Amino acid sequence: MTSRELLEQLVAFDTTSRESNLALIEFVKGYLAGLGVNCEIIHNDERSKANLYARLGPAGNGGVMLSGHSDVVPVDGQNWSMPPFTLTGRDGKLYGRGTADMKGFIACVLAAVPHFLAQPLTQPLHLAISYDEEVGCLGVRTLLDALSRLPEKPAICLIGEPTELKPVIGHKGKLAIRCEVQGAACHSAYAPQGVNAIEYAAKLIHHLTLMGQRLAAPQRQDARFDPPFTTVQTGVIQGGRALNIVPAECQFDFEVRTLPQDDAQEVARALERYAQRELLPQMHAVNRDTTIRFSPISGYPGLDTAPHSAAAQLLAHLTGSDAFSTVAFGTEGGLFHQAGIPSVICGPGSMVQGHKPDEFITVEQLDACDGLLRRLAAWMCQKA
Structure with missing residues (x-):
């Protein structure tokens, strides 16, 4: 499936933070299972929501984690001119709640999985999808607890919040x-x-x-x-x-x-x-x-990844730019970093469109993210 086709599927799930995200998680689990990738589902105490964690490629420590949150903000009281939970394409833009923040990135990651599987990776690729990021980065904490118990952990986390694919290494x-x-x-x-x-x-x-x-x-x-x-x-x-x-x-x-x-x-x-x-x-x-x-x-917590760090230098390689910046909004990056996984932020779309009526991501940004993930796959095939 293409990133656009997957985005259409993801947007159709109403994963507003007050709702369950289990239907979306089951969809992703089934999609990955069809590609031969096993997942770990980490539920909340009420079993009404869940994180998803998957790993592919060779065994061993290190590797890169691609992380995104499944929940979206409400549409209540917003004047949408098109259905928020149906992907609508118009003039090179794809409209729907969560297209920019941040189902567009998740769709690109899922679309790239077959390509990663076909490559001779020399390090593992980790995938993480969390819940309740929009209401205080709540869900990812149990995912991080689960990761802390694993013998092999990622060395770098790339969080795909919308930055127009510009390299970001800090937030408040x-x-x-x-x-x-x-x-x-x-x-x-x-x-x-x-x-x-x-x-x-x-x-x-x-x-x-x-x-x-x-x-x-x-x-x-x-x-x-x-x-x-x-x-x-x-x-x-x-x-x-x-x-x-x-x-x-x-x-x-x-x-x-x-x-x-x-x-x-x-x-x-x-x-x-x-x-x-x-x-x-x-x-x-x-x-x-x-x-x-x-x-x-x-x-x-805030995030302040050093520009000379391995995580920042990988991001510079993937984006073709070391013009690192920061963002005003928060992410799960500070929590990953606090857990010992250096983190950077880079994803398709713009937060200028996030949280607004008629939220959208451009087709151009989706395509560019597909390209970035292919460059990541090539980098992960290099010998250490």
């Missing part, structure tokens, strides 16, 4: 946290007798804003990234029941997107210290039952 990390402020309600006519949870949440958010300003100081910036500094922002807030009641509850979610050299946990710890030292004593002076609680939502 992310930490998302929920803060819950428990105040004390009373009639608003007697506001000083209560503890206004919204007002204390506002103080915390203001403190976050000030921390973000300090993190943006010129001496902390890294020009390789856009924006070139660690960012902090509050994205969701809820609180209050009626204007004449001092609100007893307020919660907000905030995120820290860090340069690889910064520590997102330190931002969270600093906010918690401010809450403990400055705000809680004020709240307790009115009502001892008031609290401020922080709980993690999701997170993943």
